[in-house]
Amino acid sequence: MNDLSMANTATREAFDVQAVRRDFPILSQQVNGKPLVYLDNGASAQKPTAVLDAMDRYYREMHSNVHRGAHTLGDRATAAFEGARETVRNFLNAHSTREIIWTKGTTEAINLVANGLAPRLKAGDEILVSHMEHHANIVPWQMIAERTGAKVVPIQVTPQGELDPDSFNSLLNDRTRILAITHVSNVLGTVNPVADMVCQARARGIITLLDGAQAVPHFRPDVQALDCDFYVFSSHKLFGPTGIGVLYGKAALLEDMPPYQGGGEMIERVSFERTTWNVLPYKFEAGTPAIAEAVGLGAAIDYLNRLDREAMEAAENALLERAHQLVETVPGMSIIGTAQHKVPVMSFKIEGLHPSDIGTLLDQQGIAIRTGHHCAMPLMDFYGVPGTARASFAFYNTLDEVNQLFTALQKVQRLFA
Template sequence: MTDLSVANSANKPAFDAAAIRRDFPILAQQVNGKPLVYLDNGASAQKPLAVLDAMDRYYREMHSNVHRGAHTLGDRATAAFEGAREIVRDFLNAASTREIIWTRGTTEAINLVANGLAPQLREGDEILVSQMEHHANIVPWQMIAARTGARVVPVQVTPGGELDLESFDSLLGDRTRVLAITHVSNVLGTVNPVAELIARAKARGVITLVDGAQAVPHFQPDVQALDCDFYAFSSHKVFGPTGIGALYGKAALLEAMPPYQGGGEMIERVSFSGTTWNVLPYKFEAGTPAIAEAVGLGAAIKYLGQLDRPAVEAAENALLDRANQLVESVPGMEIIGTASHKVPVMSFKIAGLHPSDIGTLLDQQGIAIRTGHHCAMPLMDFYGVPGTARASFAFYNTLDEVDQLFTALQKIQRLFA
C-alpha cells in the first residue's frame, strides 16, 4: 500500500494511511472478487470503529430517553446526548450549545431555516443561491418563495467551476434578503470564498446560510470567524451515522423564528387555551431525538480531532494531484470543474461513454463511485450534460487506489474504443 505519511508538526501521530484504514473495517472487504476501492465519500463516508463502538456502548449500557428520566440510565443517556452537542459546538466554534440544533441532516436544517424565515419574506424579496447548489439548498427556498412571493435568484458559475463574483455583486441588491450558499460543491469540489461572500451580504443586512455538508469532512469551519447566521452539515458525510446532522444558528435569530415542528420536548407548557415554547435549542427539537446517532456523531468528530488535520489535508491534496496527473492517460476523459481551490472531488466524463455505464463497469472491478446528476440538475444544465461520473476521496484512500481507478478507466475506454 502506498505510504501517504506526512511530517507532523502538531505533536499528533503522523498520518499513516495504512493505520487509518484499520480503523474502518468496511474497507477490508472484497466486492465482486476485488478489494474494495471506495471512492463515493461525497455521498456518504465510511465509519471508524470509534463511532461503531460508541453507538454499541450506548445501546448496551445507557439507552433511555433523554432529559426527563428520573433514573440512572436517563441521566447517562442525557449526559452522552448533550455531551455530543458540546462536541459539535466546539467543532464549529459556536458561542453556545443553545445555538446547536439537532436535525436529520443538512436537508432538514435548511428546510427548518427556510420555514423559520418565511414570515419575514415579502413579495419581490430575493433569495440568492448559486448554480452549483445541491437541490437541498434550492428546493426549500423555491417552496418558500412560492408561499411568500419571493424569488430565488441564481449566482452564475464560471466554466471552470468557480463562483462568478461579478455575477454575485451584480445580483446582491436592495431586494436581497437571504444568501444561501454552499461552502464546497458536491459536484465540482470547489471551495467557495464564503467569508468574503458573507461579509458582502452582511454589509447589506442580508441573512446568510452556509451549506457545510461537503466542507466538514475536509476542514474545520469556524462559524464565529465566518460570521454566518446559519451553518448546516450532515453526520454521515463526516464519518458519523446517518439520520442526524446539526444546524448552527445565531441565538437571536433562532429566538425570533417560530418552531419548525410541534410535539413533545419543544414545549414549555401546553393547554387547550395555548402553548408556549421551550428554550433553545429544544424549541426546534420536537419528539424523541436520534440519541445514539448524536453519540455517534460526537464520536466521529472526536476521532477527527485526534488526527493531524493539516497532514490529512496534505494527504487528500496528494490524492487529487495524482488523479489530475493521470487524466491524460484516459483518452477522451474530461474533468468537470477545475477550480484552483478544491477538495478531493473529481467529476468527469469520457467521450462515448454514459456515466452510469462507467459506474457499473468500475463496480465490477471493485471500485465504488457515484454517477448521475448528483442532486445538482441546474449545474448539469449549465455544463450541458445529463450527469457525470464522480470519484470523491477521503483520507483513508491511497495513491494506489487512485492508480487502480485510472487503470480500470483505461480498460473501460479501450473496451469501447
C-alpha cells in the first residue's frame, strides 16, 4: 500500500467530517469538471447553512436600522445585532460587551487602534512587531510612526518559522510603547507564545495588541487569560460573512482613545459649539453598522459552539500531520515554516516551479490553494523567496482531500521534470 492510499480512519473517528461537510453547500460543487477541494481557508473560510439562513432571516423578517427605531422591526433588529455582540463577548471571554467594537475587519481594527494610540507616542518611541506579520499589522504602525516620530522595530524569526526569543528579549526596552503581534502566522501557521510575550510587555507597561485573524478559526482565545489590551479578528475567516470584524479592547483604554470616525451612532449630542461622544462601544461605531453581517458572525460562532471543539482540533491536526508525511512523495518539495506548534497551514515551494504555476495547475484539477506573498513581504524576503504556495485546511477538509492534493502535486511536478 503506497503513501497516498494508506487508510487513516482512527484519527477522525470522533469527528464526523461528512456530516459537517453537508452543512457547507459550496463544498458539494465541481470546479473545472472535478469535485472542489477547497484549501484556501486561511484567505477566507466557507459559510455553513446556519450563517446563510440567519442572514436571510434577518433580511426577510426583521430588517431595520438599529437602536433608535420606535417600532417592532427596529426592536427585532437591535436585539439580533446586540445579541451577536454578546455572542462575541462570550467567545472571547471579554468582561463586557462595552469592550466589543464592530469593525469592517482585522485591518480596520488595527488602524483604529493605531490611530487611537498615536497621541501617546512621541519621537524615539518604539513599536514592536515581528518579521512574520501580515501587512495589516505593519503598515498602520508605519503610518503612525511617520506621523509621530516613533519607530517600528521587527522581532526576528528563526529559520523554522518561530519568533526568536533572544531577539524579543533584546528589543524590549524603556522606549518600547506598543507590542503588536500575530497570534498565528498566516503564512507559517506558527502559534506564537503570546501569553508569555504579553506578560513580559505588561511588566514594562507596554500596550499589547494581538492579531487573531488566523487563530480564531482553529481555537478560542481567552482575552482575560491572555491579558492583552487589544485583540482583533475578521468574521470571514471564522466561517462568517465578509465585511465585518471585531476589536476587543480593555474599557479603560477605549475610553481614553479618541473616536476613529465621526457621525451617526458615535455621537451623544451635536451642536456647532461642541459635540460629545456616545458611550462604549458605540463611540467607535460611526454610521449605520453591518447589521446582517453581525447577525451572520453570531450565527457562525453559535455553529462552532455546537461542535466538539476538541475533536475538531484533533481532526485538523491530523490533516496537517498527513500533509507533512506526504511531502517526501513530491520531489523537490519543501515546507516553509516547521514550527513545533502550528495550526493546519502549509506553505511550500517545489524546486524549479513558480508558485503561481502550481496554483493554476492545481485549479485545473479542482483544487483551490493560495499563491504569492500572502501580504507578508518581509517574511518572503527573510526566506529569500518571491512567494510560496499555501494550502490551509479547515475542519471540513478530509484526509482524502489531502491525498488528492499530493496526487495533483505529483502530476504538476512531473510536467516540469
